[in-house]
Amino acid sequence: MDAVMNETVKVTMNVDGWYGFAGFGQMGGNIVKSIHEKGFSNILAANTAQSDLDGLDIPEECKYHILGGYGSNKDRKKAKQLLADNNCENFDLLVNEIKERFKDCKVIFLIGSTGGGSGSAIVPAVKRRLQAETDKIICVVTCMPDDNASIKEFMNCYEFFQELESIEGSGATFIIDNNKNENKLILNEQFTCYLDAFLNGETASARGVVDRAEIDNVLSQRGACIVNKQGSDKARTQAVVERIRDNIYAPLEGDGVVANGILLYYLQIAQGNGGQER
Ligand SMILES: Nc1nc2c(ncn2[C@@H]2O[C@H](COP(=O)(O)OP(=O)(O)O)[C@@H](O)[C@H]2O)c(=O)[nH]1
Ligand SMILES: [Mg+2]
Numbered sequence: 001m002d003a004v005m006n007e008t009v010k011v012t013m014n015v016d017g018w019y020g021f022a023g024f025g026q027m028g029g030n031i032v033k034s035i036h037e038k039g040f041s042n043i044l045a046a047n048t049a050q051s052d053l054d055g056l057d058i059p060e061e062c063k064y065h066i067l068g069g070y071g072s073n074k075d076r077k078k079a080k081q082l083l084a085d086n087n088c089e090n091f092d093l094l095v096n097e098i099k100e101r102f103k104d105c106k107v108i109f110l111i112g113s114t115g116g117g118s119g120s121a122i123v124p125a126v127k128r129r130l131q132a133e134t135d136k137i138i139c140v141v142t143c144m145p146d147d148n149a150s151i152k153e154f155m156n157c158y159e160f161f162q163e164l165e166s167i168e169g170s171g172a173t174f175i176i177d178n179n180k181n182e183n184k185l186i187l188n189e190q191f192t193c194y195l196d197a198f199l200n201g202e203t204a205s206a207r208g209v210v211d212r213a214e215i216d217n218v219l220s221q222r223g224a225c226i227v228n229k230q231g232s233d234k235a236r237t238q239a240v241v242e243r244i245r246d247n248i249y250a251p252l253e254g255d256g257v258v259a260n261g262i263l264l265y266y267l268q269i270a271q272g273n274g275g276q277e278r
Helices: 002-006 025-037 050-054 076-101 118-133 151-165 184-199 212-220 237-245
Strands: 019-024 043-047 063-065 107-111 137-144 172-177 223-231 265-271
Touching (some): 019 076, 019 118, 025 043, 025 137, 025 184, 076 151, 137 151, 137 212, 223 237
Parallel strands (some): 019 043, 137 172, 172 223, 223 265
């Protein structure tokens, strides 16, 4: 494996310009901050709550306050109503901002929790619009409530997936399971680390690893997607198979909401640096 890695040459394509990240609500903002720290500059954090945006350590020009909002207090309907106000003026402004800001990107990631109000309400709505109005690949990054969450959060989660599944078209969905760590920021860090490695994984080598078209092909598939990262010394078949079950993502079987009709894509990014273990 090392021999393969040694003959690997990084392709110097501008990976950053290819991808845009729009986070909604608190979880969305946090993930966007984390991905920004990895060197991705096409970011936007939108929120109904100005106070959430104020606390977010990203450039001011990447913050977007949804007009008239004071936070949604886990109330999806309230966030939906805000978008619908004035003949959907707020919604149109938000969608136009995203289209304009990411006009040169090939892939847009829409990020927000399932259990909250703002992100949960806005992510599916924006996905539907962008899918209809652009030819970009629209991916979703979200999280499942942990077992201590309120009934309200689980109801939001259910509605979120119902809405998401009703949207025609393609685009991968990454579903972080908040039960996997009490510290949500650590989960964010793990996820953005894996995603960064995956998006930067294009390499040119005698035997080839993955190219940009293959990466985008994975991102364009409909269904749940997981990305992990593992040291090349550990990337044996057995370890790879184990990580399909044991990772930071929502389980892909049993009675969970996410178990219905999804495709599983497992990408093992073998890195020479020992990788990132959780
Ligand atoms: N993984 C992860 N989960 C988060 C984060 N922030 C909030 N959550 C979870 O998201 C849910 C609350 O949603 P939140 O994003 O605060 O709501 P919103 O601001 O109204 O969209 C709860 O289940 C939280 O545990 C985060 O940064 N990472
Ligand atoms: Mg919150």
